[in-house]
Amino acid sequence: MALDHALLVSLLEKPSSGYELARRFDRSIGYFWHATHQQIYRVLARMEASQWIHADVRAGETAPDRKVFTVTKGGRAELSRWMAEPLDPEGTRNALMVKMRGAAFGDPRDLIAELEHHRATHANRLTCYRIIEARDFAGTLDPQRALQYMVHKAGLRFEQGWLEWCEEALDLLRSMKPVTQRRTTS
Amino acid sequence: MALDHALLVSLLEKPSSGYELARRFDRSIGYFWHATHQQIYRVLARMEASQWIHADVRAGETAPDRKVFTVTKGGRAELSRWMAEPLDPEGTRNALMVKMRGAAFGDPRDLIAELEHHRATHANRLTCYRIIEARDFAGTLDPQRALQYMVHKAGLRFEQGWLEWCEEALDLLRSMKPVTQRRTTS
DNA sequence: GGTTGTAATGCAACTCGTTGCATAGTATTC
DNA sequence: GAATACTATGCAACGAGTTGCATTACAACC
Known part of the structure; x- marks a missing residue:
């Protein structure tokens, strides 16, 4: 799976909350990768558990507490590991x-x-x-x-x-x- | 889902067994749709249950009994229904x-x-x-x-x-x- | 005659992706 | 001040897709 890695790249480019990622995904990398907020929240939770990212809770600012995620050293390591691993072709579907x-x-x-x-x-x-x-x-x-x-x-x-x-x-x-x-x- | 419909089209072009479909899918329509034999067998089973296709068992010919599928009238009806329904954009992933x-x-x-x-x-x-x-x-x-x-x-x-x-x-x-x-x- | 290859079908378990819903606060409009 | 919309997060359930394994039979090779 590569949604994990797409999110890591996106977070390296700019630390963000899940909601923000969901919207940015409809642009930028989003031309080549789309994901719903649901998938994103789940993957973020999983990655936080694996300590690839770290959550910074900003309470009150807007509405429900915003969790801003940053990539950790472990996350960077995982990204390089994945970057080095060769991709297989990917079947298009249309x-x-x-x-x-x-x-x-x-x-x-x-x-x-x-x-x-x-x-x-x-x-x-x-x-x-x-x-x-x-x-x-x-x-x-x-x-x-x-x-x-x-x-x-x-x-x-x-x-x-x-x-x-x-x-x-x-x-x-x-x-x-x-x-x-x-x-x-x- | 459209694997069902991709298979219907493929079967209209030429009635085939699951195995045969799996291989043909790596060519022809396969440029724009790939599926493993697993998916194909499951979808075929489902479509047979819905009476969109009909199995013609050819025993002995080769190895385990070959089931050759043909599209029924119901299947054709379902295909036209789907053809008429507008598609949404489809997010590429790369x-x-x-x-x-x-x-x-x-x-x-x-x-x-x-x-x-x-x-x-x-x-x-x-x-x-x-x-x-x-x-x-x-x-x-x-x-x-x-x-x-x-x-x-x-x-x-x-x-x-x-x-x-x-x-x-x-x-x-x-x-x-x-x-x-x-x-x-x- | 035993091994390996290939045609053919299928089960079980798991992960990924989608859909519908729930909550809760803030901002805007009528 | 009530209704509506937007920000923000999340659960639960289901369906699609993937992976690994299992079975059966014929065919060819050494």
Whole structure:
């Protein structure tokens, strides 16, 4: 599992409470890793028990006591251990691709609306990432920033890729005759 | 959940046994969906109970009785139901990106080997996909084929994207000074 | 003839991820 | 001053995914 390590990196970048992490995860590293507050709280509890992180309780400030977590030496050690361990490929999962192939067994044109929605989503994200790029990654960057930018660039690249693919797929679907009922090929 | 539906599509394309599905999943739809034989057997059992698929036991042929599954009318109905239901975005997860950001808290050059390995993997897959493209998707295609090709193209596009990104990231890492120990930014 | 390899199916146990709910204080709006 | 929304944390239960093991049969090798 790597949610642990994603959180360690995030906490090294900035010590935070669980709630704060949950929200930051919808941006930054979040392009490549999403987690709900539930998962985060559980993993934080586990990591505190393993003494990879240390909680600093700030009472009263806002509402219920805020627990701000910092990475300990043990946590840093665990992170380096994990960093050194080679990754295996990681299987992508994409239900849209399943739908594309499934479309052959119904009317392919029924997928048009879905694809248009995806195209719009990717276009939006792309715009958003470009704004962040201009704001946060202009000029010369220190090593940490440069690495973050490289991750950001992967985000840009993939949104762009999806966008182009959606266009291409829409062209295909629009060119197809309605109701191409196909039976199994067996 | 969509493993169910991925299997339905796969079975519509070609009725198969669990074992066969498990292997086919490492190719074709498998670029965008991976599952172990365990998951597959369990889902098949569940779907048989729901009468979405029907088992045809072929005894003796090979070793233990082979159960060849076919999609029933109920299964087709369920597939259309799912096809019509809109998808939500799907959060990607990529541990390599976590490592990239984590690299700022150790020696970034330690990641070079890892990235080279990824680059090689993506280059291999790309070659492999190109061979399949030339073999299976040349000339005019019927609607089902055309849809499969579109999925295949997504695979090509993303392998290409990763490959280029790996090159870019390697250039960055190689240009970085060894041992850039950084503390947290808090 | 015994070992190893591969096709084929499956159980059990565990961890990860998701969903729904609960609480509690603070801030804002009508 | 009551209702609504947001910050902040957490429990409980369930379902998805992973890992390790077990079984059976045929096929090939040495």
